[in-house]
Amino acid sequence: AQTPVKVTVTGAAGQIGYALLFRIASGQLLGADVPVTLSLLEVPQAVKAAEGTAMELDDCAFPLLRGIEITDDPNVAFNGTNVALLVGAMPRKAGMERGDLLEANGGIFGPQGKAINDHAADDIRVLVVGNPANTNALIAQQHAPDVPAERFTAMTRLDHNRALSQLAAKLGVAVADIKKMTIWGNHSATQYPDLFHTEVGGKIAAEQVDESWLRDTFIPTVAKRGAAIIDARGASSAASAANAAIDHVHDWVNGTEWTSAAIVSDGSYGVPEGLISSFPVASRGGRWEIIQGLEIDAFSRERIDASVRELEEERDAVRKLGLI
Numbered sequence: 001a002q003t004p005v006k007v008t009v010t011g012a013a014g015q016i017g018y019a020l021l022f023r024i025a026s027g028q029l030l031g032a033d034v035p036v037t038l039s040l041l042e043v044p045q046a047v048k049a050a051e052g053t054a055m056e057l058d059d060c061a062f063p064l065l066r067g068i069e070i071t072d073d074p075n076v077a078f079n080g081t082n083v084a085l086l087v088g089a090m091p092r093k094a095g096m097e098r099g100d101l102l103e104a105n106g107g108i109f110g111p112q113g114k115a116i117n118d119h120a121a122d123d124i125r126v127l128v129v130g131n132p133a134n135t136n137a138l139i140a141q142q143h144a145p146d147v148p149a150e151r152f153t154a155m156t157r158l159d160h161n162r163a164l165s166q167l168a169a170k171l172g173v174a175v176a177d178i179k180k181m182t183i184w185g186n187h188s189a190t191q192y193p194d195l196f197h198t199e200v201g202g203k204i205a206a207e208q209v210d211e212s213w214l215r216d217t218f219i220p221t222v223a224k225r226g227a228a229i230i231d232a233r234g235a236s237s238a239a240s241a242a243n244a245a246i247d248h249v250h251d252w253v254n255g256t257e258w259t260s261a262a263i264v265s266d267g268s269y270g271v272p273e274g275l276i277s278s279f280p281v282a283s284r285g286g287r288w289e290i291i292q293g294l295e296i297d298a299f300s301r302e303r304i305d306a307s308v309r310e311l312e313e314e315r316d317a318v319r320k321l322g323l324i
């Protein structure tokens, strides 16, 4: 029998965790023939709630779910883990300074990175969902010197999926008719959803929409979609965030010709080496590759540079705080 893959979810008792765990256990993360064990990491005060979720997981009687572990110790949670979904983070509270936010998250993602370094399986893959995701991923990566840096990624797949859905609605086409969507930069309001390489019916999407729609409607709608959902639902997007996390890891493991993911920059497209920034990527042989050779027009250049500048500022801030 196949050895189960160990998947660790942090912040497992939270909203995204609740939307995520059942899909992992049902086989949607890795495949319908891949058995899994789940490790649920929580802060001590949320362990009981995680136990409740685990009871529900038991009650689903998922044939692929071979075990559930619940802990507040990262050294246990990441022991032998193959896939780590880092969802738990310190949210920005009203009146919180950026330095305080980064410091609080440094206290979470530094020790988790070290625990991954010391205890995870050799094929560990890490996806950071908890915000500020790119910089949290950088902090974790910097605390894991023995793990190849490319194994640390952050999620921009929800932004990517939101962009697909907005464009499909605008052009009256199916999402499946859209190819080569790209999100560049930081998972934040500065992210840049790029339609200049996106193809619909074999033609460039940017040429099928007004420039004013692209600039004044599309880009801000994608970037501010999270706030629009909070406004409508009275709660933040959890199911779609969980769905995007599933998509990201599924494609990383099983391959894709084109999607968006925040990965460690090798200097491509002028993004400073080492920053964890979103790129157009393919996945081949279980590894992300940045899609090369795209021409970047002036409109896109300006926006990519602005988002990358923000990532550099976040990196410099966590450096100054001694978090990396």
Ligand code: NDP
Pocket (backbone or CB within 6 Å): 010, 011, 012, 013, 014, 015, 016, 017, 041, 042, 043, 046, 087, 088, 089, 090, 091, 092, 108, 129, 130, 131, 132, 158, 226, 236, 237, 238, 240, 241
């Ligand atoms: P959620 O499950 O809704 O969100 C978790 C994180 O995901 C937040 O940082 C959130 O950022 C981020 N996120 C990224 N993309 C999205 C998106 N599109 N929509 C919404 N959120 C997004 O938060 P909860 O408060 O329900 O749960 C968090 C859990 O994490 C709690 O149970 C807490 O105890 C736990 N936790 C665990 C830690 C650990 O395991 N060591 C450490 C810290 C917390 P944003 O806030 O910007 O929306």
